[in-house]
Amino acid sequence: MKAIIKKAHMLRRAVEEQTSQYYHSTPLVESTHRLKLKTSAHSFRLKYGLKDLMLIGAITENPILLTGGTDLGKTALSCMMMNSLFGKEEEGWHRLDFDLDFGKDAFTNVHSDFFHESGKSLQDLYSIHKWMRLPGFIADELNGGHSKVIRKAIHIIKEKDITLADGRRVKIGCGIEDEKTYQYQIATINEGSEYSGTFEMDKALRRRTTIEIPLDIFKASPLDLFKMKRSSNLKIELKNTTSHFKDILDIFKAAKSIKLHPAAELFLSFLEALDYCEYSPTKTKSGLEKRGDSIRYICSKKIDEAPMGCRYLKLLKEELCPHIFGISPGLSKDMISVAQGAAIIRAVKFAEVLHDIKEGNSYYLDSSRDSFIDSLKMYVDSEEENLYEAALTKYINDLEVEYEDLVDIAPFVIYSKVGMSKVWLEKNCNGNVYQGLQILIKEACDKYKEGIKRIDMSNVEINMDLHNLMSENNPWLLQALKPYTMTEQKTGSILDYV
Amino acid sequence: MFDRFKEILLPERVKPSFNSTLKGIVIRAVSSYLAEKKETGTFYLFKGKDILIKIGINKDSLYPFMFSFLCEGFTKTLKYLNEKQGYVTLEGPSFRKTEDCREINPVYLLIEHMPKNRIDAITLNSSFYEKEDVRNSLFSEDIRILLNKGHYKIHYNITSQNQSLPLSDECAAKISAVYNEIIITDDLEACYD
Numbered sequence: 151m152k153a154i155i156k157k158a159h160m161l162r163r164a165v166e167e168q169t170s171q172y173y174h175s176t177p178l179v180e181s182t183h184r185l186k187l188k189t190s191a192h193s194f195r196l197k198y199g200l201k202d203l204m205l206i207g208a209i210t211e212n213p214i215l216l217t218g219g220t221d222l223g224k225t226a227l228s229c230m231m232m233n234s235l236f237g238k239e240e241e242g243w244h245r246l247d248f249d250l251d252f253g254k255d256a257f258t259n260v261h262s263d264f265f266h267e268s269g270k271s272l273q274d275l276y277s278i279h280k281w282m283r284l285p286g287f288i289a290d291e292l293n294g295g296h297s298k299v300i301r302k303a304i305h306i307i308k309e310k311d312i313t314l315a316d317g318r319r320v321k322i323g324c325g326i327e328d329e330k331t332y333q334y335q336i337a338t339i340n341e342g343s344e345y346s347g348t349f350e351m352d353k354a355l356r357r358r359t360t361i362e363i364p365l366d367i368f369k370a371s372p373l374d375l376f377k378m379k380r381s382s383n384l385k386i387e388l389k390n391t392t393s394h395f396k397d398i399l400d401i402f403k404a405a406k407s408i409k410l411h412p413a414a415e416l417f418l419s420f421l422e423a424l425d426y427c428e429y430s431p432t433k434t435k436s437g438l439e440k441r442g443d444s445i446r447y448i449c450s451k452k453i454d455e456a457p458m459g460c461r462y463l464k465l466l467k468e469e470l471c472p473h474i475f476g477i478s479p480g481l482s483k484d485m486i487s488v489a490q491g492a493a494i495i496r497a498v499k500f501a502e503v504l505h506d507i508k509e510g511n512s513y514y515l516d517s518s519r520d521s522f523i524d525s526l527k528m529y530v531d532s533e534e535e536n537l538y539e540a541a542l543t544k545y546i547n548d549l550e551v552e553y554e555d556l557v558d559i560a561p562f563v564i565y566s567k568v569g570m571s572k573v574w575l576e577k578n579c580n581g582n583v584y585q586g587l588q589i590l591i592k593e594a595c596d597k598y599k600e601g602i603k604r605i606d607m608s609n610v611e612i613n614m615d616l617h618n619l620m621s622e623n624n625p626w627l628l629q630a631l632k633p634y635t636m637t638e639q640k641t642g643s644i645l646d647y648v
Numbered sequence: 649m650f651d652r653f654k655e656i657l658l659p660e661r662v663k664p665s666f667n668s669t670l671k672g673i674v675i676r677a678v679s680s681y682l683a684e685k686k687e688t689g690t691f692y693l694f695k696g697k698d699i700l701i702k703i704g705i706n707k708d709s710l711y712p713f714m715f716s717f718l719c720e721g722f723t724k725t726l727k728y729l730n731e732k733q734g735y736v737t738l739e740g741p742s743f744r745k746t747e748d749c750r751e752i753n754p755v756y757l758l759i760e761h762m763p764k765n766r767i768d769a770i771t772l773n774s775s776f777y778e779k780e781d782v783r784n785s786l787f788s789e790d791i792r793i794l795l796n797k798g799h800y801k802i803h804y805n806i807t808s809q810n811q812s813l814p815l816s817d818e819c820a821a822k823i824s825a826v827y828n829e830i831i832i833t834d835d836l837e838a839c840y841d
Contacts, residue, residue: 192661411655525662
């Protein structure tokens with residue numbers, strides 16, 4: 151794994167270098183991570199930038215959706231990213247503009263010589279364009295065509311599986327092994343009623359873009375703008391000619407093997423369990439029809455002719471519960487996949503933390519440098535001369551997807567997929583989805599930690615005490631814990647005795 | 649496996665804390681001299697009786713570093729000042745040399761990030777206004793901004809790095825006409841008494 155982290159470090163450096171013309175220093179994620187010791191932990195701070203998040207997409211093969219107004223440089227950034235990762239356009243990646251002309255001709259070749267040559271089967275008539283096999287693909291202005299036509303792209307984005315005009319199914323992307331293919335995809339859209347040439351993006355298509363980055367929210371800092379003005383480059387130059395595809399594949403395969411920390415796994419179950427609804431006949435929110443964009447109407451019901459409000463309504467801030475849905479199992483899988491990439495980048499950044507401390511600085515710390523060095527010694531459990539190398543080795547060997555990784559990436563994965571009520575957002579966050587998500591994630595984290603603090607984890611059993619405790623104020627954690635206490639039933643059949 | 653759930657609740661071995669005896673905080677921007685020289689090293693963003701935050705300068709990414717640290721530094725100062733009433737001194741010439749650097753002017757950052765009742769006094773170090781041709785006009789403007797935001801006690805520290813940078817009589821008179829609490833001093837320590 152250490153070799154993989156080194157590759158990721160080199161790749162990140164190459165990306166930073168090749169995309170340096172795109173000035174964006176506003177962090178997308180600022181978080182605290184912890185060096186875990188035996189009975190305590192020592193915090194350090196990390197920041198993830200725009201390019202870090204896009205790199206996570208590449209090393210986990212998760213499609214990126216860049217949204218925002220015009221003139222933010224979405225297409226330029228996409229091209230620079232692709233160029234830094236896969237080298238020359240048309241050799242390593244391709245950019246396709248989605249507009250009203252989009253259709254099967256956009257990705258299918260029809261061989262005109264088919265009719266003149268003998269001995270050819272119908273299969274030779276159609277084939278996909280060569281560029282569909284490249285490892286990088288930019289779907290520019292993905293909402294530029296009518297949504298009913300563009301829906302075809304649903305099979306291109308993420309699924310990478312399209313039907314040709316003769317009915318054959320073809321895998322797109324660069325073949326890697328066992329008929330599997332790899333293709334890193336970046337989609338860009340201008341969104342909003344003022345863009346009259348665009349169409350509303352199909353929900354299913356949007357669902358396929360795993361990481362959504364709203365650039366309107368993470369705008370370039372004043373300093374970036376200042377540097378842009380000073381920059382003499384009016385046209386973006388794509389100078390890189392080297393493809394890092396092999397390294398990306400190695401990292402991609404390694405990322406898949408990173409396991410989830412148990413607390414992270416339970417947290418995901420907790421987020422899924424936010425779908426729990428006490429008053430719903432199916433006990434799930436997703437089983438209910440929305441009325442006016444939420445299921446608030448279900449929160450009171452008549453018991454003995456008197457309306458009774460749901461006891462859980464006030465547990466989350468601003469009566470959030472009926473205005474959100476839990477994450478779906480599919481979204482949960484996406485979160486794992488993206489968080490695996492985030493764990494790799496975190497390890498790369500931890501190496502930077504160690505380098506910084508070794509150099510006598512303490513940029514990443516809220517505590518003193520000396521106290522962190524003490525913690526490092528406790529971490530590796532020795533007074534080794536090569537303390538920093540030993541600490542990094544241990545950190546990489548123990549690398550898991552942590553609870554903090556999920557919290558870091560959650561806003562970008564669930565951005566428009568968690569189904570937050572617009573009415574609630576309007577009332578509490580002036581309609582700002584990102585702010586709403588921050589509230590949701592903070593509430594979820596607080597509730598999750600509070601629940602864990604309360605119960606004896608050395609012996610998790612859903613006994614009456616625990617049930618009563620949780621059902622009073624944390625029904626979601628109760629739901630999340632249930633699978634841990636269940637034993638699988640053996641399936642039997644009368645035929646066994648015959 | 650279940651005991652690992654609680655790992656997320658492990659207590660902090662070292663709690664981040666600021667020394668309660670700290671009386672003054674100097675927010676020192678990295679000087680333009682260093683920026684021009686592109687030196688790499690460690691500089692102090694906050695400095696008082698205790699050093700709160702040090703910053704590392706990476707010569708390849710000098711400017712973003714400086715900017716993000718300034719913002720971050722102010723947030724931290726705010727947190728500190730919420731607990732302890734402190735003195736704030738702005739020092740450093742880096743961002744106040746020309747008009748076009750206004751958006752990253754520490755004076756703006758300070759008043760944007762701190763409630764006025766948490767600031768006892770602001771010392772505007774003369775090194776902010778190092779260039780003589782812009783000194784008086786920029787200083788007047790900063791004063792105007794500060795006045796608009798509230799009634800701060802403002803010190804103007806005349807001497808910076810052994811260099812005396814006085815305001816013009818006209819400027820001093822204009823300011824004292826509208827604001828009589830401005831103290832022009834050459835003794836930084838005196839600001840804390």
